[in-house]
Amino acid sequence: MFEEVYKVRFYETDALKHVSNTVIVQWFEAAREPIFKLFTPDLNLDTWPLILANYKVDLLKQIFLGEVTIKTWISRIGNSSFGIYQEVWQNGHKCSSGETTMVHFNYQNSCSEAIPENVRALLEEHIIAGE
Amino acid sequence: MFEEVYKVRFYETDALKHVSNTVIVQWFEAAREPIFKLFTPDLNLDTWPLILANYKVDLLKQIFLGEVTIKTWISRIGNSSFGIYQEVWQNGHKCSSGETTMVHFNYQNSCSEAIPENVRALLEEHIIAGE
């Protein structure tokens, strides 16, 4: 499991005085960075190896100015795609959860590719069942 | 069906030279404005009547600088909640689709409330089956 702590940024709130629903996927992307690094340790943009296929987010409780913790697990590993499960916590409450499907992808020929064995082994260390 | 046309804004792209996945939910929220107005024609923030429960987005094709069209339908009407189905089109291709669940909500007492009959009738006019 990976964990990131963020201070809510003022511009991330909206006129309802809570964090905008649109911000959750921004935090989730930012908190996936350690997973990106399993695939591309130097974050080289010219050979970026991942594309996002879909996400799904539940907003369980409003989030306000203050601090949030984002928890990130691998939820599923397929041949070329894998799932990431994430949660947002604030003040001891789970406020949001989400699932993202990423695909190991070759941007040059626009094709998905099998996840390399060494990366697969690294992903397995973060499988949610293992928590 | 509601339709909005947006020019992709340069800051909405990311280092992969396409539109960031995080932008789709921003466009979807912006394109739901006509639905917000069915509930609150003057968009009065002090009695804002809706909260977002969840969303789910499929990214089917990369989106690039240029123009996009967002199409919005009502997909489901429950007692207090309803579903919105949306699509992003660019150059004749459906590039993304998504489903959002909104709840008729009272922010003062943090409770969901039945959708008023007159609003329900308005929502029904935009049901996707009717397209």
Place this chain on the structure above:
Amino acid sequence: MFEEVYKVRFYETDALKHVSNTVIVQWFEAAREPIFKLFTPDLNLDTWPLILANYKVDLLKQIFLGEVTIKTWISRIGNSSFGIYQEVWQNGHKCSSGETTMVHFNYQNSCSEAIPENVRALLEEHIIAGE
């Protein structure tokens, strides 16, 4: 003068119920697109010809949900750099104004370059003094 009309997007507001100060430079960038096109009509990213050197924004009046108009003029043309002056209007009031300095730039060798004569002529058509 170039003019763009935007509906304020809900996520562009913040917890003070007005548009976040951080959004003005986003609108200004979006409204500079016609100027980008004077330099690169097809918006080709591989030979992108401009870099931003500085901006300066005055917030004169709070901006709220609703519609805004962004007006854009050329304020100054130097050898390799030029100035852009922009305003945000809402409900008949000038709410914000700003000045941005752009530089004609070669990203390959990280050097500024003289503005081509044909582009200079196009820029001159939008000089603010000519309004």
Place this chain on the structure above:
Amino acid sequence: MFEEVYKVRFYETDALKHVSNTVIVQWFEAAREPIFKLFTPDLNLDTWPLILANYKVDLLKQIFLGEVTIKTWISRIGNSSFGIYQEVWQNGHKCSSGETTMVHFNYQNSCSEAIPENVRALLEEHIIAGE
């Protein structure tokens, strides 16, 4: 001087593979939080005491994926307004600097108000000359 360290978020980059110019004012706002707390330690939105009058940003060097440090000083203290000077550093280089004018403001009657003496004393501790 206040200091915040941020990892650049992927969505903060743009199609030129660097951080979008529009992000600098977002980081600057986020990094001003300790100053907001000098005025309102609990960040109470109902009595929010500050409004932004203007900002001015110089982009000195492109910023890329990685880590940035934001440094924040008080540059000037007037009767009701004050200046904040901020810098973005990456890999030992100053990449951006900016000056923001904030006004002690009463949102109920839309008037500026003198900075309270106790807050003025706190601000003075962070004056840039004192660094």
